[in-house]
Each structure stands twice: as structure tokens, then as C-alpha cells.
Amino acid sequence: MNDSTTTAPHPSPPHLPSAVFEELEIVRDPANLFHQTIEQILIAAELIGMRHHQKIIIAQPKNEIMVHFPVLMDDGHHALFKGYRVQHNNALGPYKGGIRFHPHVSLDDVKSLAVLMTMKCSLVKVPFGGGKGGVKCNPRELSSEELKRVTRRFCTAISNQIGPDYDIPAPDVGTNAQIMAWFADTYQLMSPEHSRQDTHRVVTGKPVEMGGSVGRDKATGQGLVDVLQEMLPELGIDIHKCKFTLIGFGNVGGWTGRLLTELGATLVGVLDHTGAIHNDRGIDAEALTEHVAQTGGVGGYDEAESISTDDFYGLHVDLLVPAALEQMITPKEAGLINAKVVAEGANAPTTPEGDAVLMQRGVEILPAILCNAGGVTVSYFEWVQNKSSTTWSAEKVDEELNRHMVLAARRVKVARVKYECDSRTASYCAALEQIKKVYELRGVFP
Ligand code: GLU
Numbered sequence: 001m002n003d004s005t006t007t008a009p010h011p012s013p014p015h016l017p018s019a020v021f022e023e024l025e026i027v028r029d030p031a032n033l034f035h036q037t038i039e040q041i042l043i044a045a046e047l048i049g050m051r052h053h054q055k056i057i058i059a060q061p062k063n064e065i066m067v068h069f070p071v072l073m074d075d076g077h078h079a080l081f082k083g084y085r086v087q088h089n090n091a092l093g094p095y096k097g098g099i100r101f102h103p104h105v106s107l108d109d110v111k112s113l114a115v116l117m118t119m120k121c122s123l124v125k126v127p128f129g130g131g132k133g134g135v136k137c138n139p140r141e142l143s144s145e146e147l148k149r150v151t152r153r154f155c156t157a158i159s160n161q162i163g164p165d166y167d168i169p170a171p172d173v174g175t176n177a178q179i180m181a182w183f184a185d186t187y188q189l190m191s192p193e194h195s196r197q198d199t200h201r202v203v204t205g206k207p208v209e210m211g212g213s214v215g216r217d218k219a220t221g222q223g224l225v226d227v228l229q230e231m232l233p234e235l236g237i238d239i240h241k242c243k244f245t246l247i248g249f250g251n252v253g254g255w256t257g258r259l260l261t262e263l264g265a266t267l268v269g270v271l272d273h274t275g276a277i278h279n280d281r282g283i284d285a286e287a288l289t290e291h292v293a294q295t296g297g298v299g300g301y302d303e304a305e306s307i308s309t310d311d312f313y314g315l316h317v318d319l320l321v322p323a324a325l326e327q328m329i330t331p332k333e334a335g336l337i338n339a340k341v342v343a344e345g346a347n348a349p350t351t352p353e354g355d356a357v358l359m360q361r362g363v364e365i366l367p368a369i370l371c372n373a374g375g376v377t378v379s380y381f382e383w384v385q386n387k388s389s390t391t392w393s394a395e396k397v398d399e400e401l402n403r404h405m406v407l408a409a410r411r412v413k414v415a416r417v418k419y420e421c422d423s424r425t426a427s428y429c430a431a432l433e434q435i436k437k438v439y440e441l442r443g444v445f446p
Pocket residue numbers: 096097098099168169170171172173204205347372373375376377379
């Protein structure tokens with residue numbers, strides 16, 4: 001017996017996620033979103049028979065870029081900002097994923113969101129890998145000019161690490177088409193003169209006038225509705241008559257609310273950072289959009305009553321769509337939820353412990369990498385349109401999006417039966433199958 005075997009207390013059996021954590025010297029922290037995500041993905045990797053070297057490749061991002069950059073503020077002083085771009089995996093194509101502006105952006109969270117992008121792109125079969133970026137800032141506290149300067153300086157700081165065929169950012173929490181316009185313009189100015197022609201393809205989610213795709217703005221909400229249309233009937237829910245609630249009323253929540261109510265569903269409650277509102281007769285999603293545009297949140301909307309967060313979670317509905325930030329549904333919220341189905345519009349809105357409580361209580365969870373993949377799918381359409389100098393009609397975008405989402409939903413259903421697991425694990429299994437195949441075909445260089 002040598003020293004290392006006597007000192008290593010109990011090495012984990014090689015098939016367990018903990019064995020990969022030990023090998024990579026990751027000290028598992030149950031509250032860490034990246035560790036949680038990797039653990040769930042490694043369980044799926046084991047189910048589909050991924051080889052050990054493939055597991056250790058996907059358990060860490062390829063590149064983690066961290067930058068600090070000064071920005072001139074309106075009052076004349078310079079503030080230093082911290083930004084990240086994490087490139088998780090590019091086995092299936094260029095790194096792809098949004099850029100988030102939020103005060104709580106951290107490296108591990110960005111790493112986790114980058115892994116989820118790898119999974120999402122593979123599941124909907126768009127030829128991209130996964131990446132994510134972020135700047136630690138509060139966009140609500142920045143003026144438009146400050147926001148523009150933060151965007152331009154961040155783009156400059158990472159411009160050598162991204163590219164239209166290498167790593168393609170997009171909007172995420174706290175960013176939008178205007179920010180993508182500034183980003184594309186800055187990148188173009190940073191590019192050598194001979195290669196400036198096609199460079200606005202470096203970001204998607206641009207304004208339509210600047211090469212954006214019609215339908216990109218509503219794409220995540222539309223993709224979620226497409227998934228629901230495929231999944232709800234077999235759960236005994238009629239989408240045209242269902243009652244639903246939303247967490248978050250930003251891009252994803254707002255569009256989901258409007259699109260579902262257009263189909264006849266009733267929005268009975270919304271929770272966001274400004275409060276929770278309830279109206280059992282139905283909330284007009286269009287009017288609420290106006291209110292949010294004017295006031296910044298759903299709080300104070302006078303066509304509904306204000307309720308407590310706990311009462312919001314307890315509302316009796318067919319469907320709850322979390323469409324805000326990560327890790328909002330912990331065991332506490334999961335214990336209160338009174339919905340038949342939770343369809344995850346946000347990335348990773350449910351903690352593993354929250355997940356377990358929902359499952360125990362028989363709530364069906366439709367996983368994030370399926371439900372919110374519509375955004376990146378239409379981003380791919382935008383990139384294709386830019387690359388081929390064409391524009392698609394709204395009908396074509398809707399039709400192609402629907403096809404991608406329905407096929408992805410069916411892949412999850414097939415994987416659920418094949419691997420006898422829950423939908424979240426099945427979504428990872430279906431995504432990993434393709435990545436595994438590519439690593440088998442190409443091997444690992446040299
Ligand atoms: N930020 C979105 C997401 O999390 C979209 C990413 C993209 O379009 O590249 O899926």
C-alpha cells in the first residue's frame with residue numbers, strides 16, 4: 001500500500017460524479033450552482049455510458065476569461081468593472097451564449113450558465129457549443145450613456161477572445177438589443193479593416209435594422225409555448241384553458257404571459273423584484289407590460305391585488321413558469337407550490353433540493369434546457385441569415401422554431417423512457433448523446 005492510498009480517505013467509485021470532482025480537485029459545495037449543475041450532468045453522462053475522459057472534459061469549461069476595465073461615469077470619476085466570458089465547450093460548433101449585466105454575476109455562476117448553453121444547443125440541435133459572459137454591475141442604476149460605455153469597454157476587453165465563427169454573445173438578464181447594437185459596433189471598429197464586412201455576426205439578438213432576426217425578441221417565450229403545446233396534452237392540461245402564474249416579467253416572462261393569454265390561458269399571478277400580484281379572473285398581460293415599462297416592475301399594478309410571496313407560491317394553478325433568476329425555487333418554495341407543472345423559462349431556477357421536493361409532491365418539471373432554448377435557436381437563425389446575407393419572414397422563423405422545439409421535446413420524452421429517469425436528467429441525456437458521439441468520432445488530439 002502506498003502513501004496516497006492510505007491518505008485518500010475513501011476514493012469514490014469511478015462511476016460516481018464525486019470521483020470526477022475528486023480527480024479535478026473540486027471541493028464540492030452544495031450551494032454552488034456550478035457544482036450542482038455538473039453533478040446533475042455527470043449523473044446523465046453515466047446513464048448514457050459516457051467514457052471517463054469525456055466526463056472530465058465536460059466537467060470543466062475550456063476557457064475562463066476574467067477582465068477588469070475602467071469606465072468613465074457621468075459624474076466624471078472612473079469606476080472599475082469586472083467582466084467574465086466563459087467558453088465551456090465547442091465540440092459541436094462556435095461557443096454561444098448570452099452576456100448578463102447583474103450585480104451578482106460571479107465566475108462560478110457564469111461557468112454554470114455556460115455549461116447549460118452547451119447542453120441547450122445540443123438538445124435543440126443547433127451547431128453551437130456553449131459559452132456565457134457577464135459584467136458585475138447594476139444596469140438599473142446606470143444611465144444610458146454609462147451603459148453604453150460599460151458595453152463598449154467590455155467588448156474591447158474581450159474582443160480578442162470572441163469572433164463571428166468562434167464565440168458569439170447575445171442578450172441575457174440585464175442586456176437587450178440596444179446593448180447588442182453597441183457591442184456589434186465596437187467589435188466592428190476593433191476588427192482589422194480587411195475583415196470588417198461580416199463582423200456584426202459576432203453577436204445575435206441585434207435590433208432588426210442592424211441585422212437582427214424578426215422574432216428574436218419573443219423567441220424564448222415562443223419556444224416555451226411551443227414546448228408546452230407539445231407536452232401539456234399528455235399531462236391532461238388544455239393550454240387554451242389553463243391557469244398559470246409567472247415569476248419574472250422581463251423578456252421571457254412578459255412574452256410568455258402575452259403569448260399564453262393570446263391562446264386563451266388565464267394569467268392569475270406574477271411575482272417579481274417589486275412584489276407579487278394576484279387576480280383570479282385574469283391579469284391582462286398587455287396592460288401589465290405597459291405598467292412594467294413605466295414603473296420597472298409588477299408592484300403597484302392596480303388591476304390586481306398585492307399578495308405575499310408565500311401566498312403567490314401557494315396559488316392553485318395548472319402551470320407555474322419561473323422566468324427570472326437562478327435558484328429561486330428552494331425546498332421552501334417547492335413545499336408551497338400548488339401547480340401541476342413547473343416549466344422552467346429561466347436558467348436553473350430550481351435548486352436540486354427544491355427539485356427533490358417538487359418530485360416528491362408529484363409536480364411535473366419541464367427542464368430549463370428544453371423550455372428556454374427558443375432564444376438561442378432564433379439566435380442561430382439570425383447568425384445563418386447574416387452569414388448568407390438573407391432575411392427570413394416572421395412565418396419562416398416561427399415555423400422553424402416550432403420544428404426545433406417540438407423535436408427537442410420529443411427527444412426528451414424518448415430519453416425519459418430509454419434511460420428510465422426524470423425529465424431533467426433525460427434532457428441532459430439527450431443533449432450528451434450527441435456530444436459523446438462527436439468525441440468518439442473525432443477522438444482527443446493528438
Ligand atoms: N441568453 C439566452 C440563453 O440563456 C440566449 C443565448 C443566445 O441567444 O445565444 O439561452
